[in-house]
Each structure stands twice: as C-alpha cells, then as structure tokens.
Amino acid sequence: MRLVVGSLALLVAVGSVAAEITGPSDACSGLTAALVPLGYEQLTVSTTVVSLTKSQYDKPAGVAVAAFAQVAEQAIRVRDDGALVDATNGLPFAVDDTFWICGPSIGRFQAIRAAAPVALLNVLYYRQ
Numbered sequence: 001m002r003l004v005v006g007s008l009a010l011l012v013a014v015g016s017v018a019a020e021i022t023g024p025s026d027a028c029s030g031l032t033a034a035l036v037p038l039g040y041e042q043l044t045v046s047t048t049v050v051s052l053t054k055s056q057y058d059k060p061a062g063v064a065v066a067a068f069a070q071v072a073e074q075a076i077r078v079r080d081d082g083a084l085v086d087a088t089n090g091l092p093f094a095v096d097d098t099f100w101i102c103g104p105s106i107g108r109f110q111a112i113r114a115a116a117p118v119a120l121l122n123v124l125y126y127r128q
Contacts, residue, residue: 028066028102035126038064045076045111045119049085052101052109052123062127067101067109074119077112080105085112095119 041056057064077090080101092114093099101109106125113119 027100030103031065031128033128035066035128036062038062038125038127040125041123043111043121043123045074045113045121047087047113049110049112050121051111052106054107056123057106057125064106064125065103065128066126067106068098068124068126069101070098070122071095072120072122074117075114076119076121077114079110080108082108085110087112087114 038059038061039056041053043050043052052067057067071093072095075092075094077085077087077092079085079090090110090112101123111119111121
C-alpha cells in the first residue's frame with residue numbers, strides 16, 4: 001500500500017495503481033524541481049502520539065517539502081488533519097508499508113501504534 005498525504009487530499013493507491021506513483025513528483029502535487037535529501041529520523045511509536053520532529057524537517061539548509069516513511073516492527077495509525085489519532089482512529093498501516101507525506105501535512109502528521117509492542121517509523125526528508 002502506498003499513501004500520499006497532501007495538503008489538499010488523501011490518496012491511497014493499492015495494487016496496480018501503486019505502480020503509477022513512482023516518486024514524490026507523482027505523489028505530491030506542485031513539486032517541479034529535483035528533491036535534495038534533507039535528513040532522516042527513526043521514531044519509536046508507542047501508546048503516546050508522536051509527531052515528526054520539527055528540527056529534522058525544518059533546518060537552516062531548508063524546509064522539507066516531502067517525506068518518505070516506512071513502517072517497521074508493528075502496525076501504526078496516522079492522521080494529518082489536526083485531529084488526535086488513537087489506537088482505533090486513524091488510517092492504518094501495516095509493517096513494511098511505505099508512504100509519502102507532502103507539504104504542510106509534514107507538520108500536522110501524527111502516529112500511534114496499533115498493537116503492542118512498539119512500532120518504528122523510518123522517515124527520509126527532502127527539500128527542493
């Protein structure tokens with residue numbers, strides 16, 4: 001499953017449709033220049049809601065316009081609309097699922113684990 005979290009809409013692409021999303025320019029509308037790596041973080045996702053770390057996506061070298069995330073160890077649930085995510089409320093992702101987070105959704109993104117024990121979320125940040 002591939003999820004694209006954008007500033008205007010949420011797009012979930014499954015199966016053959018996922019093949020059409022080949023990179024951030026396909027996933028995140030408005031990206032016209034090549035992306036430059038900005039940083040990486042690994043979040044431990046437990047029973048407490050976690051957000052992406054601002055110091056990782058907002059740096060002197062630039063602000064992230066896209067983030068690529070991969071779920072590890074346990075399933076998680078996510079939201080990017082400002083409402084609180086919990087273990088039963090939010091979009092579910094299984095282990096090894098990957099997704100793009102685009103634009104302002106980076107700052108609103110929240111995750112929580114869906115089951116015990118902890119999950120990991122590996123995130124790569126990119127600027128233009």
